[in-house]
Amino acid sequence: MKLISSISDFQSWRQACSGTIGFVPTMGALHSGHLSLVHKSNSKCDLTIVSIYVNPAQFTPGEDLSNYPRDLEKDLEALSKFQVDVVFFPDDKQMYPQGFSTFILEDNFSHRLEGKSRPEHFKGVLTIVGKLFNIIRPSHAFFGEKDAQQIRVLQKMVTDLNYNLQIVPCPIVREANGLAMSSRNIYLSENNREKAGVIHRSLKKAEEMLVQGYHSVVEIREVVIAMIKTEKQIRLDYFSIVDNISLKEIHDNIEGDILVSIAVFFLDVRLIDNFTFQMDK
């Protein structure tokens, strides 16, 4: 496991590589969700590169950029259990030098769901991932389905800008109580983490209703909101059912391939979760 912090050092190393290259971009604070991506890359590619970089451009002002959990030593320890060829961890001065002024933005999917709550978020994500794709030049890039919209937006970027690589979506990894793994979960006390299980339970309930043939967004939303309300410290940001292809909001009658997603604040910690569903006609 080679540790490289300089872009030019990485490029020198990269020049000598051949075979398929799996890339797992992370912001560190690695959990089993990240590690499942590394595992997937190991099974699919000849080489695996993990980047660790807390990208300031994807945080909205007022968010947790300065407090975002950072523990490189612990991350390296976790990665050492896998076949990781390079851990790439550049600093801000290299990634966003003074006068940085070029951005990648997606003008459709980006504005929905998370984009409404976090207006500059996807511009930041696309810009950093575009940069990393140019530096790493992977054949495959692995992303967790917890960030379902992020995967759609990145896939759109890859298609539109002709990046010659494949985005590989990987299933959400969950805590025992169903809470989706997230680096932000460590902000929660053990007790609150237990309570946060209601987020996933509310989605399971929504799924159950869909299986039973409920077609009304309004009815399903009511049930989900009622469940979330049982935890006084949790405030709903949005519960949304969208068309899984266009990401357009479905307001009433549910049909076809859908993405059901939720975002909440547990105290001041923002948590998201989702699932996809194919509604029979």
Added chain:
Amino acid sequence: MKLISSISDFQSWRQACSGTIGFVPTMGALHSGHLSLVHKSNSKCDLTIVSIYVNPAQFTPGEDLSNYPRDLEKDLEALSKFQVDVVFFPDDKQMYPQGFSTFILEDNFSHRLEGKSRPEHFKGVLTIVGKLFNIIRPSHAFFGEKDAQQIRVLQKMVTDLNYNLQIVPCPIVREANGLAMSSRNIYLSENNREKAGVIHRSLKKAEEMLVQGYHSVVEIREVVIAMIKTEKQIRLDYFSIVDNISLKEIHDNIEGDILVSIAVFFLDVRLIDNFTFQMDK
């Protein structure tokens, strides 16, 4: 000289390549300016790829997109005199498929000079060049200094987004009367093309004044405007002296490294020209 119109065919061809790859992106209607870029690539790189694609995204509404000169056969004939390994000429359906929504933009240099007159222009240029860089994956890309600002904006994109390639600026090629070569020159009658020589002569006069030690933008502009006015069919869009690094407008006293540029309309044909100058203190 291989002719490839499909992105995936190009990618298959590209996979088998090694060595340095020179790339000359064009919108066709090739003239000696373009051919000088091809020549430069031949002298610098193992392989040379020329793209021909009239990029709709860089035209401002009301501009000459539909009339823009297209003559593939003549272009291929001109290129056949050089060592061109591939001519890549994709169509709109491949480059901007329905629902295309990802763009690259530069948020500083883009807004100056040409960016003021053509608001979406550089977003279109960056997006297509970014796409072509991802498809072609060149080691060097050749651009003419006639589009001085375009070179700065592209260099910024390459640096900011970490494209692993070198932008090579190449000198302006001129007609006998000094008119900068441009595909748009063919819109002009022979007589008017002769008259358009005043554009370059006015810049030569500005340069002469700088050499003589004139430091006042106002004085130089007056002389340039007076010269341009001698041709009744020419209307000045802008004459501008900017800092050559920041591209910031110099309003009064000229110092240091500068870029002097001009844009005019000859009847409805937009023509540009420029030169750089180092002002002694």
